[in-house]
Amino acid sequence: MxxxxxxxxxxxxxxxxxxxxxxxxxxxxxxxxxxxxxxxxxxxxxxxxxxxxxxxxxxxxxxxxxxxxxxxxxxxxxxxxxxxxxxxxxxxxxxxxxxxxxxxxxxxxxxxxxxxxxxxxxxxxxxxxxxxxxxxxxxxxxxxxxxxxxxxxxxxxxxxxxxxxxxxxxxxxxxxxxxxxxxxxxxxxxxxxxxxxxxxxxxxxxxxxxxxxxxxxxxAGPSFAHAMTKRMLHQEWAMGVDEAIEAEAQAQAICMMTQDFHRAYEAFAARQKPVFQGD
Known part of the structure; x- marks a missing residue:
């Protein structure tokens, strides 16, 4: 932060x-x-x-x-x-x-x-x-x-x-x-x-x-993304399907901005296991 x-x-x-x-x-x-x-x-x-x-x-x-x-x-x-x-x-x-x-x-x-x-x-x-x-x-x-x-x-x-x-x-x-x-x-x-x-x-x-x-x-996983999953699991109880899909689209786009997402891609390309840091 x-x-x-x-x-x-x-x-x-x-x-x-x-x-x-x-x-x-x-x-x-x-x-x-x-x-x-x-x-x-x-x-x-x-x-x-x-x-x-x-x-x-x-x-x-x-x-x-x-x-x-x-x-x-x-x-x-x-x-x-x-x-x-x-x-x-x-x-x-x-x-x-x-x-x-x-x-x-x-x-x-x-x-x-x-x-x-x-x-x-x-x-x-x-x-x-x-x-x-x-x-x-x-x-x-x-x-x-x-x-x-x-x-x-x-x-x-x-x-x-x-x-x-x-x-x-x-x-x-x-x-x-x-x-x-x-x-x-x-x-x-x-x-x-x-x-x-x-x-x-x-x-x-x-x-x-x-x-x-x-x-x-x-x-050991992507903690920012895990927190997003937990939030969505909780919030989507009160959403319709269309609202939930839009909320998840926004949530996933936010997660795509994280360094963990880039680390995962780079590790995959190098045939290595990603080391997530939660940012």
Whole structure:
């Protein structure tokens, strides 16, 4: 980026140390670990907000080109903490409740808006808001023992939480999404793989290596173009076919102006593998 534009538009995560989850950076891949294994990694008011802020910040970070999100201790995430979130919600006023539900929705918005593709590594329990975070990711790797459940109806709430009624049908189809959102039942790993909920199914010991390797492959690609693909996948839900074709024509023309496009051509002509740099 031009140095005149860098101030306020580019940030570094060097030294970043969140309080409510773990963060590691391995090369160009950032790893988020939900780290309350004794409770199956539930979310709290504070972790919702801190995750939202991280994914918002990632829009301004160049050195991270893909994200993996996992849970510690053999489970992904059990959703909102019953004692630290659900209990307090029962005593809140409507304005406070709306502030909370908007905050949780902002986490999904931030995940969809950040340019880095997100790979969710799903093992064990993946429930409630945890299932939503997996849903908001771009790709999902899971195990046969994973159990995904959109539990909202089990606690007397609607299945339309954090964008579930918009996002989930686009992943598994309207009928299957209706099944999960009305029943709150668990979707096992093998069934989820068959439905297209999980992109890949692996053994538990291979889960994180597979997710990191996949994210690494993505990170080694043309990151500007990957960000454009992610943006188009999201924006085109609300477009007609003609609008989408025109939007993609403009997006592809922009990508043709990148140095990565020229690097790919030059590498092809020289019978070499291109080394993408994201510009």
């Amino acid at each position: 031009n140095p005149h534009l860098s101030s306020g538009n580019r940030q570094s995560l060097a030294g970043y140390a969140p309080q409510h989850f773990l963060w590691q950076q391995q090369g160009a891949v950032g790893l988020v670990t939900l780290n309350r294994p004794e409770r199956k990694n539930p979310l709290t008011f504070e972790s919702y907000a801190e995750l939202r802020d991280l994914f918002r910040r990632l829009s301004y970070v160049d050195e991270v080109k893909a994200i993996v999100i996992q849970g510690a201790g053999g489970n992904f995430c059990s959703g909102g903490d019953v004692h630290e979130i659900i209990g307090p919600l029962t005593a809140m006023s409507m304005p406070d409740l709306l502030a909370f539900t908007r905050m949780t929705g902002d986490l999904v918005k931030a995940m969809r808006a950040c340019p880095q593709p997100i790979v969710a590594a799903i093992d064990g329990v993946c429930a409630g808001a945890g299932a939503i975070m997996a849903m908001a990711s771009d790709l999902r790797v899971g195990t046969a023992r994973s159990k995904t459940a959109f539990l909202f109806t089990r606690v007397g709430l609607a299945g339309c939480d954090m964008g579930a009624c918009a996002l989930l049908p686009r992943i598994v189809g309207q009928g299957r999404a209706s099944d999960l959102l009305y029943s709150g039942r668990s979707l096992g790993g093998e069934e989820g793989h068959g439905w297209g909920w999980l992109n890949r199914l692996v053994e538990p010991e291979q889960l994180l290596p597979e997710a990191m390797a996949w994210a690494g492959e993505i990170a």
